[in-house]
Amino acid sequence: MSQHHVIPFKTYMKVAAALVALTFLTVICHELHLGPLAGPVAFLIAAVKAALVLLYFMHLKYDNMQNRVIFGSGLIFLLLLIGFSALDIWTRVQSMSTL
Amino acid sequence: MGTAAHGSNSNVNYLNEFKGIKSWLLSLDHKRIGLMYMISILTFFFVGGIMALLIRYELFAPGKQLLSPDQYNQVMTYHGAMMVFMVIVPGIPAILGNFFLPLQIGAADVAFPKLNLASWYVFMFGxxxxxxxxxxxxxxxxxxxxxxxxxxxxxxxxxxxLAAFVMGMSSILTGLNFIVTVHKLRAPGMTMFKVPLFVWAIYSTAILQVIATPVLAITLLLLAAERLFGVGVFDPALGGDPVLFQHFFWFYSHPAVYIMILPAMGIVSELISAFSHKVIFGYKAIAYSSLGIAAVSFIVWGHHMFVSGQSEIAGVLFSFLTMLVGVPTAIKMFNWLATLYRGSVTFYSPMLYALGFLFLFAIGGVTGIMLASMGVDVHFHDTYFVVAHFHYVMVGGTLMALMGGFYYWFPKMFGKMVDDRLARMTFVLIFIGFNVTFFPQFILGAMGMPRRYFDYIAPYESLNKISTMGSWLIASGFLLSLYAMIKALKSGEKAPSNPWGAKTLEWQTSSPPPHFNFDKKPTVTGGPYDY
Structure with missing residues (x-):
């Protein structure tokens, strides 16, 4: 574990630049009108941005395994929430569904 | 518990060391913060209780008694919201957890005392x-x-x-504080399998508070956004899905049921061991079952939505998963019973409340398994059967344990003994009153009386009358409790350090404890229940 690991300023700037670039990419993708792919692509870009923030700004890349596992468990709960809710919506009788 | 530390012999304690209102409002002492929570939560309980009495009075007979239909809906809403968000969810962790978790692990305070005080202010703001x-x-x-x-x-x-959101924030901060406290501040020699089971229960609850509460916060913000900006997440008129709200809401609120009951189970473990004068049976099984309940509680929320338009496949899955909660819960019940077996059982008031918990929680739990079965739930879901089940778990479970905990730890908190004869009378009134109030509601539910309604038809009248009279018994039991505790504070006999002969660390210091709990840091050599 490198509790006192100091990330160089340069790295922070690179990550910030990547986040700005990905924001532009999101806008470009929106303009391209990707149809049914629009949502998944936007989510993918957002996930990459979130990962960059977690890894560098929140130091998860340099953290110990225990904290990574704790963070990972949070993701599992998120997957549970989305997974079960989606399962319900996808398996409803369509003629009776509000969606 | 084998220890090498004791409390102060002087008369200076956390209650009298500092004086004045400022010394309370700015106190970082976990014990004083626990007492501030106690005063606030008991006040909310009093108001929520009055609303319960109003609901029952309105239902005493068909037709209008006191409230209009709109007023009935409002009183029912505030009774539920106050009792859940302002009493039962914060109740045991914020009052008894705050007070006794550091004492039971031999710490001078919680890990983040300032955050602890901030939690109280955030809670009060909400x-x-x-x-x-x-x-x-x-x-x-x-x-x-x-x-x-x-x-x-x-x-x-x-x-x-917004209020529920803010109070949720307080809950997260408290949970975080407790997790760090348990990990970092245990006395030398106190391994995780030497901490008292109340600590295990509060620890499991804290994990739930930290993981589940943010989902409630997001859900409530989405609801606010929906009302203010018409976003269209939940409103079918805008392409949204109202059942999605129920998914999000119950993803928090079902684990919240366990946030309410797990600490109660922790108290019951302490009481049963202390008043059986016997080592707890299956310590590890009880500890792991707390974590097991916490884990399973996250994958059962769909049982609240069997009749909400949820898909059949999701319903079947949730029905099966809900049954799993019965396993760790039954492990606890059997271990408590096995602890009683051949113990030197004494029936002081805290023990009566613990035994009351076992009886009532068993009824609440078994009817829970009935309701987990989708075919049965379709018939019972919107009836008084569910009201009775929920109250058997929450009031019969959590409140009985909370009362037991109060009577058990009162001598430690205030240095005075409660008149146990009076305390036992409160148990009799509350226990009988509770059953008279809520058991008829199982029958009413089975007869088809719908819940949440202002009025009902004539065949339900006699059972409703019995139920309402039961609520008066419960109220008189709580009022008698208040009297018994005020009398103890004013003229109660001085409490020794360890009036019950219990083994956990909080009983090794003076009553009431000094400001930093122990004069010397305790060193733990044995288990918490080495009788």
Missing amino acids: AAIAISTFFSTKVDTGWTFYTPYSIKTGTAVVAMV
């Missing part, structure tokens, strides 16, 4: 917002804020959900 709505357009949605009605009603829903 409570103030909730109460303020009562003086504007009173909310009438029920405590669950179900869409689409909660989007359409012209009442102060946004302020009320």
Whole structure:
């Protein structure tokens, strides 16, 4: 574990630049009108941005395994929430569904 | 518990070391913060209790008694919201957890004392917002804020959900504080399998508070956004899905049921061991079952939605998963019973409350398994059967344990003994009153009486009358408790350090404890229940 690991300023700037670039990419993708792919692509870009923030700004890349596992468990709960809710919506009788 | 430390012999303790209102409002002492929570939560309990009595009085006979239908809906909403968000969820962790978790692990305080005080202020701020709505357009949605009605009603829903959001924040901060405290501040020699089971229960609860509460916060913010900006997440008119709200809401609120009951189970473990004068049976099984309940509680929320339009496949899955909760819960029940077996059982008031818990929680739990079965739930879901089941778990479970905990730890908290004869009378009144109030509701539910309604038809009258009379018995039991405790504070016999002969660390220091709990840091050599 490198509790006192100091990330160089340069790295922070690179990550910030990547986040700005990905924001532009999101806008470009929106303009391209990707149809049914629009949502998944936007989510993918957002996930990459979130990962960059977690890894560098929140130091998860340099953290110990225990904290990574704790963070990972949070993701599992998120997957549970989305997974079960989606399962319900996808398996409803369509003629009776509000969606 | 084998220890090498004791409390102060002087008369200076956390209650009299500092004086003045400022010394309370700015105190970082976990014990004083616990007492501030106690005063606030008991006040909210009193108000929520009055509302319960109003509901029962209204249902004493068919037709209008006292409240109009709109007022009935409002009173029902505030009773539920106050009792859940302001009493039972914070109750045991914030009062007894705050007070006894550091004492039981031999720490001088919680890990982040300032954060602890901040939690109380955040909680009070949220409570103030909730109460303020009562003086504007009173909310009438029920405590669950179900869409689409909660989007359409012209009442102060946004302020009320903001209040729940803020109180949720307090809950997260408290949970975080407790997790770090358990990991970092245990006395030398106190391994995780030497901490008392109350600590295990509070620890499991804290994990739930930290993981589940943010989902409630997001859900409530989405609801506010829906009302203010018409986003269209939950409103079917805008392409949204009202059942999605129920998914999000119950993803928090079902684990919240366990946030309410797990600490109660922790208290019961302490009481049964202490008053059986016997090592707890299956310590590890009880500890792991707390974590097991916490884990399973996250994958059962769909059983609240069997009749909400949820898909059959999801319903079947949730039905099966819900049954799993019975396993770790039954492990606890059997271990408590096995602890009683051949123990030197004494029937002081805390033990009576613990035994009352076992009896009532068993009924609440078994009816829970009935309701987990989808085919049965379709018939019972919107009836009084569910009201009875829920109250058997929450009141019969959590409140019985909370009362047992109060009577058990009162001598430690205030240095005075409660008149146990009076305390036992309170148990009799509350226990009988509770059953008289809620058992008829199982029958009413089976007869088909719908819940949440202002009125009912004639065949339900006699059982409703019995139920209402039971509520008066419960109220008299709680009032007698208040009298017994005030009498003890004024003229109670001075409490020794360890009046019950218990083994956990809080009994090794003086009553009441000194400011930093122990004069010397305790060193632990044995288990918490080495009788």
